[in-house]
Amino acid sequence: MSVREGEEGEWELSDVARASAREGLTGAIRSLAELKGVKIEEESALTKAKTLEEKAYTAAKVDSRTTTGRRPDAETTQIYARKAGNLVIQVVEAIQRGDDGSSKAAGAEDSLDLCDGNREFVTAETAKAIFASILGAEKSAVRKIRLSTKSFGVDAAEVAAQAFAACRDTLVDLDLSDVIAGRPEDEAMKSLKCLCDAVECLKLENLDLSDNALGEKGIRACATALTSQSTLKGIAFRNIGCSVAACKAIHDLLACRDTLRRIHLYNNMSDDEGAFSIAALIQETPCLEDFMMVSSRVKQEGGQRLAKAFIGKNLVSLDLHDNILGPETAGALVEALRSQQHLKHLNLSETCLEDEGVEMIAGSLMASAPKLETIGLAANDITPDVCPNLVRCLANKPCLREIDLKENELGDRGALLLSCILPSKPNLEIVDLYQNEIGRAGATGITKSVLACKNLKKLDLNANYIPNDCVDEIVAAMKQAHPEVVCEFDENDEDMVDDDTDPQELQAYSESFDHLARSFEKL
Template structure:
C-alpha cells in the first residue's frame, strides 16, 4: 500500500541521518577504538566520508596495526572497513593488516567496501579481502551492502569455506538471488557454530528461502535469524518456519515479506517451543486477522522471555484484538508491542487492549511516543 511505501521511505531517511550522525567527525587518529589502558581493540574506518582508497591511503588507515612491530603486542579484535572503496592494491594492504593481527582479530566488517568500482575490479578486490581471511579465526563476519549476487558470493568463497567457527554472518542488501542463496548454503562451513544469520533487502523469493531453510536445518545453535524484505511468500515462509522449529531462538525477524496466514500457521508450533525468544518481528507480512490469531496461538503460554512484538501494517482489525490479549498476557518481561498502520483497530479496541496489558507500551500510531528505554533492547 501507499502507507507502507511511505513508511519505508521515512525509515530510509532516518537511517541515513543516523548513519551520518554516528560516523560524522571521525578521523584516522580517532578510528582506533581504545580499550582499557589505551589499548587499541577496534579499528573503525567508517567516518561517514566515502572515498576510493589507494594503497598509500590504506597504509595510513591501517597504521595502528601495521605500526606495531611486535606481533605479540597486537590487540585489535574488530575491524570495520565500511564506506571505504577498496581497489586491489588497497585490498592487499588490508590483507597485510588482517594477517598482522590474526591472533586477536575476531570480528571483521567488510560491508560496503567496493562501491563505485567496475564489476571486474570489485570482484577482484573482494576476492583479495576474503582470501586473506583464510588465516583468521573469526567469530563474526559482515559482507553486507556489497553488490554481490552469485558472482560476489563465489568471490567470497574462501571466507565462507575456511571460517568454521563463525557465530555471526550478515548478508544485508547484497542482491542475494536464488542462486546466491544456494551458494551460501553450499559454501558456508560454520553451520555447527552459527548463532546469527541476517539477510535483508534481497531478491531471494521462495526458492531462495528454500535454500536458506536447508541451511538453518543444519545450524543447531541458531539464536538470531533475520530474512527481511526478501520477497519471501507463503511457501518459502512455511519452509523457514519448519526449519526454525526447535532452534534456541532469541530474535526472529521476517518482516516485509508476503507470508500470509499460511506461514503464520506453520509458525504456531515453532513459537510454542521457544523458551528464550525475546524479540519477534512479523510486521508488513500480510498476516491479516487470520494470521495474527494463529501467531497469538503460538505465543499463548509460550515464549516467557518475550520483550518486544512487532505486528505493524498487517491489516489487523478489532476481530483479532482478543487473540492478541490472550497470546501476550502473562509475559512478565514484555515491554513493547508495535501495531502501527493497522487502521481498522478502533479506538475502543485499542483502549481495551491497553487495559489487558497494563504494563506494556503499545503503539498504534507511528507518531506515538513510547516511554521505554530502547537502548537496553535489541530490536
C-alpha cells in the same frame, strides 16, 4: 595552514603545518584538562597530541578521495581540524576517567573503525596509513575491524590483507560491508576476493558482507571467507542482491554451520526458491538463535519451508517482516513458536497475516516466549475481532518493551483492549499505533494507560481519527508525565471520526475494562 599537493594531486599538509598543529593540540589538551580539574604535564600532552594528530591526518587523507572524485582541499582541511578537535575531547575525557591508555603498548587499540558516514576511495598509500598502527606494532591486540563505506581497490585490499594477517591471533569481528562501491565490476570482484582470501588465516566470530553488490558471482568471490571459518557465530548478507542462485551458493559454501548462531539477510530478491536453500541451511544449523530474512520477496511456500526449519531451534530473535507470507505461513510457524522459551524479539510486520494468521501466532505464544521484549505485527490488516486473543497473549509477557501495531484497523475497541494490559508492563518503551482508525475513546484509553510507564520513549497515535480537543488533552497529559516523549499529530484526521458509533455501547465497553484488566493480570 599550508596545504600542498601530494602524488596524483592528493591532499597533504606541509611538515611545518603539521608541527604547528601538534603544538596547538598540546596546548588544547592541557587547557581542556585543566578546565576539568586535571593537571597534565607538557611532555605527556605533546606525546598524546602527536598520536591524535597522526590519526586526524590519516582520516583526512582517506576522506580526501571520495567515490566520485577528489574532495576540495579546504573541505579536507576542515575534516582534519574537526577530527583532531574531537580526538582532543576524547583524550581528555579518558584522562578524566583515569584511562589514559598508558598501560597499552603502541598499536594496542582493540578496534579499528573507518565508518564515519563519508564514502571514500582508499588507495594503497592511504591504506598503509590507516593500518599503520597494526602493521607497525610488534604484537596487535585488535579484535574488531570495520571497513564499511570505504571503497578498496586491489592495491588497497592487499594492504588490508597484510593487516588481517598481523591480527591473526586476536581479530574475531570483521565488517566488510560496503567496501567496493563505485568500482568497476571486475576490479570490485578482485578486491573482494583479495579481502576474503585474507580471512583464511583468521578465527572469526562475526563477518559482515552486507551492502556489496555481490549476487552469485560475488558470493563465489567470498568463497574462502565462507569455507575457512570454523568458529563463526554470526554472518550478515544484507542488501547484496541475493538471488535464488546466490542463496544456493551461500548454502553450499557456508561450512561453519555447527557454530553459527546468527544469520541475517535483508533487502534481497531471494523469492521462494531462494528461501528453500536458506531453509536447508537453517536445518543444518543446530545452534541458530537469531535469524532475519527481511524484504526478500518470500511468499507462502518459501515461508512455510522456513517455518518448518525453525522447529527444534532455541530462537532469541526472529525477523521475517516485509514478505508476503500470509496465514498459511502463520499456521506453519505455530509448531515452531509454541516451543520457544528464550524468544525475545519477534517481527512479523507487513507479512499479510490478517486476523486468521495473527490469531494463530497469538495462540502459539500463549504458553511460550515468557521473556518476549519486542513484537512487530504492523500492517497485517488486524481488526478488533482478533484483539481479545492478541491482548490475552501479550498480557502474560512482563518483559515487553516494544509493541508495534501500526497501520492496522484496531479502532477504539482494539485500542481499549490493549490499554488494559499496558500499565502492567514496567519496561514498556514504545507503543506504536500509527494509523489504526482510533478515535477519542481508544486514544484516551491508551494515553491514560501509559502515563505511569516510567521508561516510555515513544507513543505514536498519529494518523488516526481523534477529535482535535482530545488531541490537545493527550498532548498536555503526555507533556506532564513524559515531557521527553513528543507526540506528533500532523496526520490526524478529525473528519474521519465515526459518527455511527453507539456512545452507550462504547461507554459500556469502557466500563468493563477494570474487570478485563484483573482477568488479564491473572494470566
